[in-house]
Amino acid sequence: MDGRNLRTAVALMLLPLAASAADPAWIGEARTVATSVPPKLLAVLRAEIDKGGPEGAIATCSEVAPQLAREASQASGWAIRRVSLRQRNPKAVPDDWERATLQDFDRRAAAGENPATLERAEAVSVDGQTVWRYMRALPTQELCLNCHGPADKLSAAVRAQLQSRYPNDLAVGYSVGQIRGAMTIRKPQP
Numbered sequence: 761m762d763g764r765n766l767r768t769a770v771a772l773m774l775l776p777l778a779a780s781a782a783d784p785a786w787i788g789e790a791r792t793v794a795t796s797v798p799p800k801l802l803a804v805l806r807a808e809i810d811k812g813g814p815e816g817a818i819a820t821c822s823e824v825a826p827q828l829a830r831e832a833s834q835a836s837g838w839a840i841r842r843v844s845l846r847q848r849n850p851k852a853v854p855d856d857w858e859r860a861t862l863q864d865f866d867r868r869a870a871a872g873e874n875p876a877t878l879e880r881a882e883a884v885s886v887d888g889q890t891v892w893r894y895m896r897a898l899p900t901q902e903l904c905l906n907c908h909g910p911a912d913k914l915s916a917a918v919r920a921q922l923q924s925r926y927p928n929d930l931a932v933g934y935s936v937g938q939i940r941g942a943m944t945i946r947k948p949q950p
């Protein structure tokens with residue numbers, strides 16, 4: 761990292777994380793990208809649940825979520841994925857930065873912050889290259905409980921599908937307002 765990048769990184773670390781006029785442009789861009797995918801997925805989920813119940817939406821969820829992420833990635837140039845401290849997809853394991861962020865989101869939500877607006881943005885240095893990283897919390901809503909709620913509240917059909925597709929599923933037992941996971945996106949500084 762040269763002197764200028766170092767100063768930028770230090771300046772970024774000192775910035776408050778809430779939206780502010782002083783945010784560098786990349787944070788606004790990251791926020792737009794990270795908040796564009798979840799509403800699209802939610803709309804598909806709702807439609808599928810209306811059509812075939814939650815058990816009918818499980819396959820859709822595992823295919824549509826990565827597909828929407830791929831499309832948004834191609835359109836924006838940001839690498840996009842979802843992670844969780846208690847993942848369902850075994851690939852959704854957070855790295856150290858993501859884990860620390862998810863733990864911080866849990867603390868901030870417990871302290872009364874609105875889980876829907878929790879975010880973290882940071883320019884980090886990876887092998888001498890500055891990488892922009894941004895995470896945005898995904899709070900559990902009522903609809904999510906169909907597939908992420910307490911195990912005894914899931915329908916038998918949902919339980920059966922989850923057991924066969926995700927034998928190591930950790931993503932049940934949530935209640936409304938808890939943080940289910942987060943969108944995590946990154947892009948090398950051009």
Ligand code: HEC
Pocket residue numbers: 802805814815817818819821822825842843844846847848849850852898899900901903904905906907908931940941942
């Ligand atoms: C129809 C069932 C269903 C509903 C409803 C549902 N999910 Fe999921 N969720 C899944 C499945 C299945 C996966 C694993 C997808 C995969 O294979 O990548 C998943 C994965 C996730 C992940 C990725 C991390 C992980 O644990 O693998 C997050 C985050 C997530 N869901 C959040 C939510 C939120 C928030 C809601 C409500 C807005 C929600 N889900 C509603 C079935 C559902």
